[in-house]
Amino acid sequence: PAGDRSEITFLAGVVVAAALADAGLAIVQRWCSAHIGEGLIYDLRVALFAKVQRLPVAFFTRTQTGALTSRLNNDVVGAQTAVTSTLGSVVSNVVVLATTLAAMAALEWRLTLLALVVLPIFVIPAKRVGRRLQAISREQMATNAEMNAQMTERFNVAGALLVKLFGRQHDETDLFSRRAVRVRDAGIKQAMYGRVFFVALGLVGALGAAAIYGVGAHLVVSGNISAGTLVALAALVTRVYQPLTGLTNARVDLMTAMVSFERVFEVLDAPEPIQDKPGAVDLVDAAGRIELRDVWFRYPAAAAVTVSSLEAPSNVAGADPDRDVLQGVTLVVEPGETVALVGASGSGKTTLSGLIPRLYDVTGGAVLVDGRDVRDLTQDSLRQAIGVVSQDPHLFHESIGENLRYAKPAATVAELDAACRAARILDVIRALPDGYDTVVGERGYRLSGGEKQRLAIARLLLKNPAMMILDEATSHLDNENEAAVQAALDEALRGRTALVIAHRLSTIRDADRIVVLDDGRIVEQGTHEELLARGGVYAAQVRAGETPITA
Secondary structure, X not given: OHHHHHXXXXXXXXHHHHHHHHHHHHHHHHHHHHHHHHHHHHHHHHHHHHHHHHOOHHHHHHEOHHHHHHHHHHHHHHHHHHHHHHHHHHHHHHHHHHHHHHHHHHHOHHHHHHHHOOHHHHHHHHHHHHHHHHHHHHHHHHHHXXXXXXXXXXXXXXXXXXXXXXXXXXXXXXXXXXXHHHHHHHHHHHHHHHHHHHHHHHXXXXXXXXXXXXXXXXXXXXXXXXXXXXXXXXXXXXXXXXXXXXXXXXXXXXHHHHHHHHHHHHHHOOOOOOOOOOOOEOOOOOOOOEEEEEEEEOOOOHHHOOOHHHEOOOOOOOOOOOOOOEEEEEEEEOOOOEEEEEEOOOOOHHHXXXXXXXXXXXXXXXXXXXXXXHHHEOHHHHHHOEEEEEOOOOOOOOEHHHHHOOOOOOOOHHHHHHHHHHOOOHHHHHHOOOHHHOEOOHHHOOOOHXXXXXXXXXXXXXXXXXXXXXXXXXXXXXXHHHHHHHHHHHHHHOOOEEEEEOOOHHHHHOOOEEEEEEOOEEEEEEOHHHHHHHOOHHHHHHHOOOOOOOO
């Protein structure tokens, strides 16, 4: 009896130790899966964000923003969830399955083989079900991306105004509702497929256990095995089918998760046509000389710059890959010179200006800055030397100070004041209750058009570029705002090389030289007076009272 008590105490201790070990292993397993899963989502998100930063402007002209952000959020999380939920279960199920089969084989190898007869029933349907769930998941994710795109385009000031002014609120809600119904129905189908498959696997396991009982009973009656061995095998067989069911479900989950991985890697594998070449050098102390040498350009085909599943349903205006937008353009802009580009819409003005900071690469010829081909320069150093002011400057939903410091993160308040004073915006900022801490709203909608332009010019002055490109910088302003912005631009252009795309004659006339483009070719160039005296296209439009640029 004393020995029995010792043995019982020992066994009780073993049970407690096993329970503690099991609990400890469960915690370790969860810790490992959490670290792996969260590490995966971190790596994928950062890799995706960094990848998108490297993609060319042409990618963004074709891509639906909401669909792209859906990849960064929903698809990355979908991939992470599958890995986190299946990784630990796969390891534990494999261990349980291996040890249980070993124990069963040691007891009775014939019944162990019988238990494995149903194995194909676990494996074969999993592939078919997995493919079906992949198709449902792909449809659900695509529709989710459409919903994200709709929200991204409508949930901003411009989109909301358009919807309200055209009275389309109910139509927008109906469209969103139809997409949400598709997501809901896909989710229901996915859940039902998964549940039916799980129940079917349970039935297969029950049939396997019944076979073990039936054949095992005959073996007991015939005296081939003991009743105790059969009871032990019956207990162990459930430990075989449970991990088999878990592994089969894990395979289906991973097949479904592959849809998320495919969508993530589709972006990661997107082409990067604009890259620094090996041995590219920095542009240092740029003088600002710009030369276009027999430049030909046509927009790249969609497959070369974008991901088809992210592409907007229609082609981008003016981006026909079968048409040369620029045809043999040769132009030299000397340091400190201001050149105005004029011409009808589609003549190639904006395209030409986009080649200088290498937003696109030329199809033929070369663009040179300070005598160096821009393809031989690092992109960062080239773009640091170029400032751009467009007709609709972009401001982030941050404070005025943060928007200004985007050009120079370490800028002092004194430097901000100097830039804003030169841009004729300092008095406006000082009149605000929060000054530089005033949040401007998404895209700067809390500021007037003239204030946004002058703030953008101040930001450019902080950047202090050697070359500037003004693309319709005053086209949307009234006379009073135009005068203020023009004064700020005059200050910004002083001593800098400038390409000016403008629609107002007053702006064009002040340029050192006017270049007239027509259908991708330079047809005239000279001063305002010279072009008038020449009596060509420019003179005809001016004398007819037309603007030399047609909107």
